[in-house]
Amino acid sequence: MKVPILELKPAYEELRPELDAAYRRVMESGWLLLGKELEAFESEYAASVGVKHCIGVANGLEAMQLLLMARGIGPGDEVIVPSHGYIATWLAVTHVGARPVPCEPDPQTYNLDPARIEPLITKRTKAILPIHLYGQTADMTAINAVAARHGLFVLEDAAQSHGARCHGREAGALGHAAGVSFYPSKNLGAMADAGAVTTNDDGLADKIRHLRNYGSKVRYQNDYLGMNSRLSELQAAFLRAKLPKLAEWNARRVKLAARYREKLGALTDLTLPSVAPWADPVWHLFVVRTAQRDALQRHLAAAGVGTQIHYPVPPHLSRAYAGAGGKRGDFPLAEKFADEVLSLPIGPHISAHQVDHVCDAVRAFFEKA
Ligand SMILES: *Cc1c(COP(=O)(O)O)cnc(C)c1O
Numbered sequence: 001m002k003v004p005i006l007e008l009k010p011a012y013e014e015l016r017p018e019l020d021a022a023y024r025r026v027m028e029s030g031w032l033l034l035g036k037e038l039e040a041f042e043s044e045y046a047a048s049v050g051v052k053h054c055i056g057v058a059n060g061l062e063a064m065q066l067l068l069m070a071r072g073i074g075p076g077d078e079v080i081v082p083s084h085g086y087i088a089t090w091l092a093v094t095h096v097g098a099r100p101v102p103c104e105p106d107p108q109t110y111n112l113d114p115a116r117i118e119p120l121i122t123k124r125t126k127a128i129l130p131i132h133l134y135g136q137t138a139d140m141t142a143i144n145a146v147a148a149r150h151g152l153f154v155l156e157d158a159a160q161s162h163g164a165r166c167h168g169r170e171a172g173a174l175g176h177a178a179g180v181s182f183y184p185s186k187n188l189g190a191m192a193d194a195g196a197v198t199t200n201d202d203g204l205a206d207k208i209r210h211l212r213n214y215g216s217k218v219r220y221q222n223d224y225l226g227m228n229s230r231l232s233e234l235q236a237a238f239l240r241a242k243l244p245k246l247a248e249w250n251a252r253r254v255k256l257a258a259r260y261r262e263k264l265g266a267l268t269d270l271t272l273p274s275v276a277p278w279a280d281p282v283w284h285l286f287v288v289r290t291a292q293r294d295a296l297q298r299h300l301a302a303a304g305v306g307t308q309i310h311y312p313v314p315p316h317l318s319r320a321y322a323g324a325g326g327k328r329g330d331f332p333l334a335e336k337f338a339d340e341v342l343s344l345p346i347g348p349h350i351s352a353h354q355v356d357h358v359c360d361a362v363r364a365f366f367e368k369a
Contacts, residue, residue, distance in 0.1 A: 003345045003354045005306035006185055010349035015241055022237035029233070034213065037236040044243055045196060048163075049172040053205035055197045056231030057212045060159040060181025063195040064092035064129070066229060067155050067177050070207040071127070073098050078124040082112045083334035085131045087315045089157045092179070093129065101125070102316055104333045108274045110134065110287070110341075114142030118150075127153040132161035132171050134310070135187070135253075135284035136275060140166045140174040147175075155179065158198070160284035162188040163250045167278045172198040182231075182239055187253070187284055188246050190235040249348035253283040256346050256355050260286055263359035267366050271340075285310055286346040288362075293342050296365050303361035308343045 012019060026037060038056050046054035057063045073079065075097035081089050083102035093100040101120050106113040112130040128147050130138035140156075147154045154175030161171035162180070172178040177199035182190040197208050207224070210217050215226030261272055271289040275281055287310060290296055297307050314334040316326030328335060344358055 001354065001357045002304040003306060003350065003358055005308050005343065005345050006347065007349060008184055008189070011189075011242070014349070015245065018241035019238060022241045023234065026234045026237045032233050033230055035233050037233040037240065038231055041231075041236040041240045041243075042196070044240060046198065048243060048246070049170045049198050051173045051198045052200045052202070053198065055205055055208045055212065056236060057195045057197060057208070058229040058231065059193040060157075060179055060183065060195040061088045061092055061095075062212075062227065062229040063179030063181070063197045064089065064155065064157060065095050066208050066211050066227065067179055067197055067204070068092060068096045068098065068127070069211055069227075070204055071153055073126045073153075076124060077126040078122060079126060080112075080117055080120055080128045082129075082131050082133070083314060083316065083331035084110055084337050085133055085157075085315075086159075086311060087318060087320065088159070088181075089129055089131055090315045090321070098126070099124075100315075102331055102334070104331055105133075105337070106139070107333060109136055109139075109276055109279075110273075110337060111136065111138040112143065114139050114146055117143070117146045121146075121150050121152075125150070125152060127155055129155045129157060130175075131157040131159070132164055134273065134281070134287050135160050135164055136273070136279050136281035137161060137164050137166035137171050137174060139276065141278075144175065153177075159183070159186060159195075161282060162186065163246055164282040165280035168280075173200070176201060177204055182235070187250060187282055188239065188242060191238050192232075192235055194231050194235040194239065196231065245348075250282040252348040253346055254281075256350060256352065257281075257283045257286055259352055259355050260344065260346075260359065263356070264288070264362060267363065269366055270362070283346055285343045287341050287343050289337065289340040290342070291340060292365075293340050296362070297342055299365045300358070300361055303357075303364075305358050305361055306345060309338075309341060310343050311341075312338055314338050 077098040090100040156178035158178040159181035182194035215224035
């Protein structure tokens with residue numbers, strides 16, 4: 001049996017009539033950018049998250065970058081970001097000219113540890129940018145409390161958490177604003193790059209609508225130094241076709257995560273993901289941890305099981321950030337997790353039978369060791 005880490009075609013097979021109709025609707029309209037499909041998707045997505053505004057943009061990285069720009073965050077400013085996570089979060093900060101200040105994770109949930117934020121705050125700190133990593137929201141109650149004490153802007157990186165909840169409220173509605181990605185492999189994915197900003201802030205929403213389109217809302221009237229970062233009609237139409245399935249697809253992920261937990265819970269050399277009592281994760285990834293990660297990955301590959309590492313190099317040790325002077329030992333938890341994490345296959349089109357095969361292979365590895 002083969003269990004690939006990710007397959008995108010089954011989503012098309014499940015929604016073929018809807019996706020084909022979306023394609024034809026856009027082609028026949030002859031309107032490809034900033035039209036009715038985008039407007040409809042924006043209001044449907046905003047409603048699903050429970051916020052007033054959704055603004056479609058080109059991708060998740062630019063969603064966060066545009067938000068930082070809109071807040072006037074730039075050179076001389078600092079933004080607190082997770083030391084353990086994807087480099088895009090850091091890049092959004094770097095690209096507006098501000099400095100990412102890494103904060104270590106909670107060792108249980110891998111998300112930004114609220115207790116470690118305060119010592120990092122300086123006169124230059126303008127914002128906190130937590131990721132809801134692997135599909136579980138960060139501890140937003142605690143993060144928002146720190147931010148409120150210091151007058152900081154809270155921007156969520158909600159790229160991995162479509163539909164996830166924190167105390168019953170949706171990711172994307174938990175801070176001042178959020179950047180979302182609809183990269184094809186995300187829980188809600190387009191057929192190419194796509195992203196959005198969600199917020200309840202009218203002024204911020206209006207500014208993002210300008211900034212994504214050359215700083216202009218009225219043609220050839222440019223009010224800000226904007227970017228070109230638009231979500232196309234075609235991608236908006238595909239996303240509209242997929243959005244009604246999101247809850248069901250997330251529920252399938254939740255079931256598979258429970259199955260992994262039940263079948264792997266007894267292994268003492270394997271750390272399973274922990275879920276905070278107030279969190280409803282959507283299992284973008286099912287990430288386990290072991291000191292024997294590389295050997296386990298090879299063993300699983302031989303058994304036909306695809307895995308990935310999210311992420312093997314913490315941003316501070318990447319060549320891209322070499323100029324910032326980061327070195328091994330600076331962020332011990334991020335470094336340890338980079339050496340130990342392994343993502344097992346999970347997704348709406350992975351079967352329980354396939355998960356059983358993965359679990360048998362994982363157990364065989366530890367039992368023979
Ligand atoms: C995917 C992802 C991004 C970037 O989204 P793009 O649409 O690829 O730019 C940012 N942050 C996290 C945590 C992600 O998983």
